[in-house]
Amino acid sequence: MPERLAEMLLDLWTPLIMLWITLPPCIYMAPMNQSQVLMSGSPLELNRLNEEQRILNRSKRGWVWNQMFVLEEFSGPEPILVGRLHTDLDPGSKKIKYILSGDGAGTIFQINDITGDIHAIKRLDREEKAEYTLTAQAVDWETNKPLEPPSEFIIKVQDINDNAPEFLNGPYHATVPEMSILGTSVTNVTATDADDPVYGNSAKLVYSILEGQPYFSIEPETAIIKTALPNMDREAKEEYLVVIQAKDMGGHSGGLSGTTTLTVTLSDVNDNPPKFAQSLYHFSVPEDVVLGTAIGRVKANDQDIGENAQSSYDIIDGDGTALFEITSDAQAQDGIIRLRKPLDFETKKSYTLKVEAANIHIDPRFSSRGPFKDTATVKIVVEDADEPPVFSSPTYLLEVHENAALNSVIGQVTARDPDITASPIRFSIDRHTDLERQFNINADDGKITLATPLDRELSVWHNITIIATEIRNHSQISRVPVAIKVLDVNDNAPEFASEYEAFLCENGKPGQVIQTVSAMDKDDPKNGHYFLYSLLPEMANNPNFTIKKNEDNSLSILAKHNGFSRQKQEVYLLPIVISDSGNPPLSSTSTLTIRVCGCSSDGVVQSCNVEAYVLPIGLSMGALIAILACIILLLVIVVLFVTLRRHKNEPLIIKDDEDVRENIIRYDDEGGGEEDTEAFDIATLQNPDGINGFLPHYRRGLLGGISQDAA
CATH class of the missing domain: 2.60.40.60 (Cadherins)
Incomplete structure (x- = not known):
């Protein structure tokens, strides 16, 4: 029952409260002139306005309003009164009619055309429209003639707290x-x-x-x-x-x-140092692992993320710093230990490393917390592996003289099995490197012997490959290159470097150098070549020529006198003995051909044959060739003339188409063979001179007999 009473009181007082809220803005308006009257019917307010009207001079008549207000969201049982329009021309005789037009007129706001009261007939929302502009007009009720000019006024929607705050961009x-x-x-x-x-x-x-x-x-x-x-x-x-x-x-x-x-x-900020997951790491690696192979990985965890967790790894101490290295894996954020140098189980079986992980990006704000790094110990155990044989040297250089005897030992290679259980080794030659099979090797001790003769002048170097194989495991093999140098022995005599031919001028002078020659030797002595030149003992006192050794190891041939003549002797042969400086020395005899030639006054050779010498003096070789060509041309003309003459006289001998040779065969069936052939010359039938008596008598008689028979 009390609740029901409270609801009835609320329904009763709500319109009154709303009216009280609405009226003050309508009452407290700007000062009005004497012709205006308030739209409200409050006696106190009317008395106040009447007093004002008595004070002010009445200047004109007009409307009585300014701004009107209406509370938003009001929803009472009756339309809410917004205000009242009134003109001082209204004597109360109800002859004035009020007309309202503009925003919301007739739909939102409704006016009582007699009293001028304006009511809001709909619930208003200030957030949709905050104010309305309307036009009021007073007209005569009977004639509808305007009593006042139309005038605009504003009705504002008064806000109430009906919207909660909103976060438009959240969350x-x-x-x-x-x-x-x-x-x-x-x-x-x-x-x-x-x-x-x-x-x-x-x-x-x-x-x-x-x-x-x-x-x-x-x-x-x-x-x-x-x-x-x-x-x-x-x-x-x-x-x-x-x-x-x-x-x-x-x-x-x-x-x-x-x-x-x-x-x-x-x-994240770098406020945490790296920390190894364990303080000691153990790894095992075979001794024959390939260089660069990853032995193992170590990892230092960092509670930070991104670049703040990036660490670099280093080996800072240990007995394997020269054999191992560590690199950082940026993706996995760990350190990879790799092999740098070969391992040997027989030499050292384990290594200890001290590795460090340190942050790359340090935040100075937290440097006071201590070093942003950590260390760990790595133990690496080397495991034994079956290794191939190891030669005592990575390469071998052997020397052998080219006159070495067959089957003589020219050198030796050695190899061993580095494993603890050493296996015997067998040696062999890779025949792909010794196709001519010039060398052999002892399979047990590795001694290399000569199989075929050597010739340094044909090949100075021989490169072969020796193979060492474990007897217990044939898959374990090693190879080593062996270079064999063939040493020179003095087995070639010196000789002229080329085919020399000297020319001696008839008008030469005594002591003049005729020719300079040099020698060559296929051998290659250590101290270089040094040749000795001499004449044959029987020609040591040669009256025409002498020899002179030059400093450059060459030889000059000189003439002893002048007055050499091609008519007297055209060619001289000078044997020269050439000896080397080998041990023992070798020598050979080379003959120099010297031709006597006619030369110009400045020593230029012009002709070296005897026939040219007997030609008329002053006649050049070109002139002689021209004369010879003219003679040959003349002979050719004569031969052509005789030949044409013969062809012109042939019809005088043979006048018909019958071949004379056929007649001879017909009437001389029993000839004497070769004797008849010798006695008869068929060419005579075609030669008029033969008919005229240039042949022997017996031939003419035979030809005459044949001609008679033919007739």
Whole structure:
């Protein structure tokens, strides 16, 4: 029952409260002139206005209004009275009619055409339309003639707090570095309120945090969010959810509110050093592993992320620093240990390394926490492997004289099995490198012998490959190159370097150099060639020529006298003995041909044959050739003339088509064979001279007999 009573009282007083709220803006208007009267019927207000009218001089008549107000969202049982239009021309005789036009006239606002009362017949929303402009007019009720000029007025919709704040861009995300100091700004958020920010506190917002304390705080008016705790650690908690509230009415009780969420992520800083997962690592590796092979991996974990977790790895100590290296894997963030030099199980069976992991990017703010690095120990055990034989030298150089005897030992190679259980070794020659099979090798001791004779002049070097194979495991083999140099012995005599031919001028002078010759030797002595030249013993006192040794190891031939003559002797042969400096020395005899020639006054050779010598003096070789050509041409003309003459006389001998030779065969069937052939010359039948008696008598008689028979 009390609840029902309260509802009845609320229904009764609500229109009165709304009327009380609405009327003051209509009452307190700008000063009115004497011709205006308030639209309200309050006696107190009428007395006040009447007093004002008595004070002011009445200048003209007009409308009585200024601005009108209507409360939004009012929904009473009756239309709400907005205000009243009234003109001082209205004596109350009800002869005036009020007309309303403009925004919402007739649909939202309705006027009583007799009293001028304006009512809002619909529920209004200021956020949709804040004010309406209308036009009022008073006309005569009977004639509809205007009593006053039309006049505009405004009805404003008065705001009430009917819109809650809204965060239009939420939910929000922000990032702040971990370990930030207290009060570090994170971000700011903004809410909007559709209510009127000018009228009242409906749009005055105050911000607060509902969830996210004590880590973050917010400034109530600016909504700037800051850290409320210093040194928050990302590794402890990376993400925080903050619930933010915006409340209107200045945060007072009864205001409306809206909320949003802010996700704050702590970004990483390098505040943690790397840490090895274990302090000691063990790895095993075969001794025959290939260089560059990865032996193992070590990893230092870092609670940081990204580049703050990147570390470089180094070997800082140990007995294997020369054999091993470590590289950093940027993707896996670990260190890879690799082999730099070959291992030998028989020499050393284990190694110890000390490795270090250090951060690459250091944050100076946290350097006081200590070095951002860590160390670990790595033990590497070398395992035995079946290794191939090892030669005592990576290459061999052998020397042998070219006159070495067959089957003589020219050198030896040695190899051993480096394994603990050493296997015997067998040696062989790779015949692809010794196609002519000039060498042999002892399979047991590796001694190399000569199989075929050598000739340094044909080949100075021989390169072969020796193979060493384990007897217990034929797959374990090694190869070594062997270079064999053939040493020279003096087995070739010297001789002329080329085929020399000397020319001696008849008008030469005594002591003149006729020719300079040099010698060559296929051998190659260590100290170079040195030749000795001499004449044959029986020609040691040669009356015509002598020889002279030059400093460049060549020989000059000189003439002893002048007056050499081609008619007397055209060619001289001078044997020269050439000896080398070998041990024992070898020699050979080479003969120099010297031709006597006719030369010009300046020593230029012109002719070297005897026939040219007997020609008329002053006649050149070109002139002789021209004369000879003319003679040959003349002979050719004579032969052609005789031949044409013979062809012209042939019809005088043979007058018909019968061949004379056929007649001879017919009438001389029993000839005497060769005797007849010798006695008869068929050419006579075609030669008129033979008929005229130039042949022997017996031939003429035979020809005459034949001719008679033929007739």
